[in-house]
Amino acid sequence: xNRHILFLxxxxxxxxxxxxxxxxxxxxxxxxxxxxxxxxxxxxxxxSETLPLVFNFHGFTSNxxxxxxxxxxxxxxxxxxxxxxxxNGVGAAWNVGWSFGSQADDVGFVEAMIEKFVDEYGFDRNxxxxxxxxNGGFFSYHLACKLxxxxxxxxxxTGSMVPGSLENCQPSSTIPVLExxxxxxxxxxxxxxxxxxxPVDSVMxxxxxxxxxxxxxxxxxxxxxxxxxxxxxxxxxxxxxxxxHTVLLYKVIGGAHTWPGAVLxxxxxxxxxxxxxxxxxxxxxxxxxxxxNTDDISTDIRLFPNPVxxxxxxxxxxxxxxxxxxxxxxxxxxxxxxxxSESASLHIPVDHLIHGMYTVGIFQNGRYSYHRFIKM
Numbered sequence: 001x002n003r004h005i006l007f008l009x010x011x012x013x014x015x016x017x018x019x020x021x022x023x024x025x026x027x028x029x030x031x032x033x034x035x036x037x038x039x040x041x042x043x044x045x046x047x048s049e050t051l052p053l054v055f056n057f058h059g060f061t062s063n064x065x066x067x068x069x070x071x072x073x074x075x076x077x078x079x080x081x082x083x084x085x086x087x088n089g090v091g092a093a094w095n096v097g098w099s100f101g102s103q104a105d106d107v108g109f110v111e112a113m114i115e116k117f118v119d120e121y122g123f124d125r126n127x128x129x130x131x132x133x134x135n136g137g138f139f140s141y142h143l144a145c146k147l148x149x150x151x152x153x154x155x156x157x158t159g160s161m162v163p164g165s166l167e168n169c170q171p172s173s174t175i176p177v178l179e180x181x182x183x184x185x186x187x188x189x190x191x192x193x194x195x196x197x198x199p200v201d202s203v204m205x206x207x208x209x210x211x212x213x214x215x216x217x218x219x220x221x222x223x224x225x226x227x228x229x230x231x232x233x234x235x236x237x238x239x240x241x242x243x244x245h246t247v248l249l250y251k252v253i254g255g256a257h258t259w260p261g262a263v264l265x266x267x268x269x270x271x272x273x274x275x276x277x278x279x280x281x282x283x284x285x286x287x288x289x290x291x292x293n294t295d296d297i298s299t300d301i302r303l304f305p306n307p308v309x310x311x312x313x314x315x316x317x318x319x320x321x322x323x324x325x326x327x328x329x330x331x332x333x334x335x336x337x338x339x340x341s342e343s344a345s346l347h348i349p350v351d352h353l354i355h356g357m358y359t360v361g362i363f364q365n366g367r368y369s370y371h372r373f374i375k376m
Contacts, residue, residue, distance in 0.1 A: 160188050180250040208247045321337065
């Protein structure tokens with residue numbers, strides 16, 4: 001680190017301390033480990049605001065403080081009034097399926113943080129997002145695969161997915177995806193690296209297919225605002241996606257393993273876009289259906305087959321008085337008063353539903369439980 005960068009790093013650190021009342025540190029016990037994080041709250045935060053929450057994950061061998069300073073997301077969060085959590089991975093890494101790095105239960109850790117933060121700070125369950133740098137970008141994709149019912153959208157900067165991971169990626173619904181990646185990235189190569197990362201174009205194709213994006217791919221050459229940054233940006237938008245869950249790629253021509261718009265110049269850093277602005281502008285368009293976050297899943301209820309073609313069977317050991325079905329955007333599309341007073345198998349015709357993700361609400365003993373199913 002040269003003297004100029006060291007001075008800037010110390011300046012940013014001192015600024016963080018001055019404004020320290022907004023950046024909290026905390027710990028959480030999960031899976032027999034004490035995990036820790038940094039949490040940025042906007043000025044004059046009130047729990048009653050029900051703010052959105054963005055998780056911002058650091059890269060391999062990095063940490064939460066470095067990611068907070070390097071990404072510079074706090075300035076956007078303070079202005080737009082959303083919270084940012086910078087967690088620390090075990091061994092400075094996130095478990096994404098590599099043979100090296102962390103083997104910790106990081107998905108469970110994120111779930112535990114969501115529950116803790118919603119309870120303590122009143123964050124909006126429907127507006128929780130994940131982004132990250134490098135290994136943190138890989139982990140954002142991992143959450144898109146594993147935690148689709150809790151994460152409304154994800155963004156990856158210089159990240160990708162692990163070879164072989166596509167076969168095991170089974171999201172419970174569509175999810176908006178944003179990737180920012182340089183073609184001259186020498187750490188996570190744009191065209192992929194054996195046993196480390198998939199080609200970025202392959203990752204985009206996977207999510208476009210999963211989100212059933214049937215329109216043309218819109219290509220834009222963004223204005224070369226900064227002519228001295230040795231890079232330009234091409235934007236690729238996959239259109240006509242189910243639930244309007246867009247897949248978006250910013251391909252930084254000549255860009256290195258860097259965060260475009262970062263305050264620090266480490267390698268070729270693009271200045272035509274500001275990653276934080278692009279990420280938040282992408283995230284704020286999306287939220288989970290409200291119904292997805294009222295899950296109270298009973299172990300005495302079983303839905304099958306799932307995915308289903310014509311008829312959904314619900315097995316239950318408790319009396320059922322009402323069944324409701326909601327589309328993926330939270331709209332009620334079916335309601336039935338069953339008046340089943342004892343355990344039974346209920347058969348619900350669904351052949352008239354279009355292909356997609358649905359939620360069934362089952363009213364028993366004075367309360368609802370909610371369960372998701374896929375209509376083929």
